[in-house]
Amino acid sequence: MSDRQDRQNPYQPHLARIVRILPQIPDHRLFQLRFEDDEVARNFKHRPGQFVELSVLGTGEAPISISSSPTRPGTLELCVRKVGRVTEALFRLGVDAVIGIRGPYGNGYPVEEMEGHNLLLVAGGLGMAPLRSLLWYAMDNRSKFKDIILMYGARVPGDMLFKYELLGLLDQPDIKCLLTVDRDDTGRWPAHIGVVPKLFDKVELDPKTTIAAVCGPPVMYKFVLQKLLERNFSKDHILMSLERKMKCGVGKCGHCAIGYKYTCLDGPIFTYWDVINLPEVV
């Protein structure tokens, strides 16, 4: 397959090798990938919040957020939950297996516009996957941002993604890392207990200088949005990541359309203002 055709056809995946698999919590794994072709690897530039289309030979494709930060190139990291055909086939593969990747797609976070602001990252469950890319992007460009606050909640300690990496941030001076679990069955949980919205009582937030990036299940959105609006956050300063069925990732197959937007092109990151203007969004 010639490289030119390769680049011209946006549907054709590039081969990528699984270099490491890091088990996370039940049914969730972090896959570290490296493109087989050096040129493809060099040309792959992403923004936090973008996603790729992942193919497992013969089973199809699935859109997956990029969990690694562009500030840490070399391998691409995807945190995947096993739910259906493609993801189950992926979980059957081991290190050294080859899969297909195309992308990056979507708008990603407007990181340039976020510079000079305080960042509030709020995640629930698998919502940490895209936010982890933004988190490390901001930490690696620390001087460009003011205060960084991370709020992340899981049901129990054993359900927390990237747990050890995030626990390591608890006593770091340049980030306020608030981790919470709904309940602690271990008795050894070193951080907060309770739902994510309750963490808002623990911080001072200046809505004028803070941009919030929220990603999590629908219930979490509901209560977190309430907290942010109570604190007078402008609707443009609340960024949400939306999930839709996707087949092409490039604005052709129609599946991800919501009202006037394509989630794959215009999103998946939308401001809350965009979201309230989109019909049937939740």
Add this chain to the structure above:
Amino acid sequence: MRIVTLPKDNLVPFLESTKAFGELHAPLRRGEESCALGKVDNAADIQVGCLRTILPPKKYFMPQEQTMFSFSPEGYEPVAEEAGKRYVLFGLHPCDIHGLKILDLVFSGKYTDPYYFERRKHVAIIGLDCIPDEYCFCDSMGTSFAEDGFDLFLNDIGDRYLVMVGTSLGDDMVNASARLFGEVDETAKEEFKRRSNTRREHFAVEVETWGLPEIFDMEYESPLWREAGERCLSCGACSMVCPTCYCYDVLDLLELNAEKGVRKRRWDSCLFKDYALVAGGHNFRKERSSRVKNRFFHKQRGFVAEYGRPACTGCGRCIVDCPAQINIVELITKLRSYSHV
């Protein structure tokens, strides 16, 4: 634009001569009352009077099912599909030419769809004017006249056609049969003007598009959508026959040895129940009414926001073919006047 005339008696010989430029396809009789675009063996069989082919010309540019590439453990290989085969498509009316121009918008942009444009490059288009019937509302949608998007366009002026030459390929086709064509004279001009001045009178239906996107927003919760949803059978016929519906599904097919296979795409419909169903069982458009609404909303509202024009050509196919008599013209008319009823 170069303009010539073609006596009607010369149409068949001319169309025969275009076979030198590609395989000739045109409306042919299918059943009692219908016509379908198909391969022409004998140009005399062409149904010149056909108004609405069953399927629109999109089938030549995005086939119902299409192989995207093959894969094996060695990688993904493009498939050379009928490489370079040329077609001449005759008998496309202005609305269908606009339908293709709308698909061009969708398949270009930030990412170009190589399959669509590869085919687009290989198909010559000879347009033909028409007299609307009681389902046509192309005039309302701004597609009743095509100023480009064709290689040649034939306007009926009585015993001749006034032929617009749109591209250099069209010019070659005319030159290859120069003896069949004539010059434009005063009577030809007059007849063309006379017919174009009275063409509007033939439209039986009309919808007002001014402010329509806003009305779609305002009437988002209108009970009219629920009523339509209660009737809709989710059969998807409306999307299949629509010249601007482009949604597709993607599937991987494995060979028996499970080592090699192909990735295909095929027409999908946002009216199908599982169109927006995601892993975990959540369906973003579970209700039939939300799916019917989505189709029209996307065409008349969403597309306008995205591309500056509606994704409907007013061809009337979805009205004619809906087994539940869901009628977009009627719906728009009711949405516009709803508060007054």
